[in-house]
């Protein structure tokens with residue numbers, strides 16, 4: 001099974017992707033996580049990406065496409081994969097279409113006015129990548145591995161506004177793009193986390 005999760009920053013793609021990838025035993029590929037890992041490891045790719053991420057801009061297509069092309073050939077993708085945060089532009093979608101077929105595209109929809117609070121309240125585990133929200137997780141450590149949680153630099157309000165503008169301009173057009181080409185499943189992401197998961201599983205089983 002090969003899936004794409006679309007949706008604005010803060011829609012819950014990472015939260016749901018983790019659950020769905022585990023359920024269907026497919027690889028969870030988050031381009032944002034991959035880039036943050038490159039930055040942590042101080043690689044040339046990480047250095048090139050950091051300035052874009054810090055400004056809330058997209059990393060250039062050729063960098064991202066090369067990274068994903070290599071990643072989907074890895075052994076853990078033999079059962080399939082779930083792309084979280086990719087593609088984000090029409091050029092990325094066109095390149096992906098040349099590399100592989102996709103079984104379904106899940107678009108997680110959340111009212112725009114909810115997104116800033118979701119993103120600014122997000123806290124991440126540096127070790128396992130789990131995301132929490134300050135509204136329901138008051139401890140500053142990860143439930144799973146005990147690591148101290150941190151706030152992503154690009155989750156501060158100054159950067160978030162630009163990320164939402166960039167999403168509208170560059171990524172939202174992919175909803176119509178996939179509606180014309182593939183199976184697009186629209187999910188109401190403005191429900192409790194477990195209910196969103198149930199809706200996705202129901203949508204995929206059809």
Ligand code: ADP
Nearest residue numbers: 009010011012013014015118122131132133193
């Ligand atoms: P994305 O990967 O789309 O940017 P995340 O999965 O990281 O989004 O979720 C963004 C924030 O919103 C996190 O703090 C997460 O805990 C929280 N969140 C995710 N899903 C929901 C939900 N259904 N209701 C409320 N908060 C949620």
Ligand code: AMP
Nearest residue numbers: 031032052053057058059064085086088
């Ligand atoms: P995310 O973790 O998905 O919120 O992504 C964090 C940041 O990484 C984005 O704001 C972009 O700067 C960069 N990024 C992640 N995925 C992509 C992509 N597919 N294309 C371009 N930039 C990306």
